[in-house]
Amino acid sequence: MKEAAVKQQIIELSLAIETLACNTEKQTQDLYLCDLRWEKTNTDELLDHLRMQLRYVLFDLQATRRENKYLRKMLEARNKRQDDTNES
Numbered sequence: 001m002k003e004a005a006v007k008q009q010i011i012e013l014s015l016a017i018e019t020l021a022c023n024t025e026k027q028t029q030d031l032y033l034c035d036l037r038w039e040k041t042n043t044d045e046l047l048d049h050l051r052m053q054l055r056y057v058l059f060d061l062q063a064t065r066r067e068n069k070y071l072r073k074m075l076e077a078r079n080k081r082q083d084d085t086n087e088s
Contacts, residue, residue, distance in 0.1 A: 017053045
């Protein structure tokens with residue numbers, strides 16, 4: 001595969017990730033993903049940028065899952081306490 005074709009695919013992947021990340025609420029941590037500089041001409045730099053984007057998205061997904069799990073446990077504990085007080 002020619003370098004130009006690989007570079008174009010990397011740019012398309014980066015744009016897809018950027019679109020997904022930037023369509024969420026604008027938060028400080030999202031700014032890195034939205035701050036793409038396409039004047040980078042080196043394919044290696046684009047790959048590094050794409051890797052960093054993927055790591056961030058995976059980190060954010062894992063953190064969201066942890067938060068959701070924690071919040072579910074809190075809700076279950078609260079509901080259990082309410083059930084216990086209603087039974088008494």
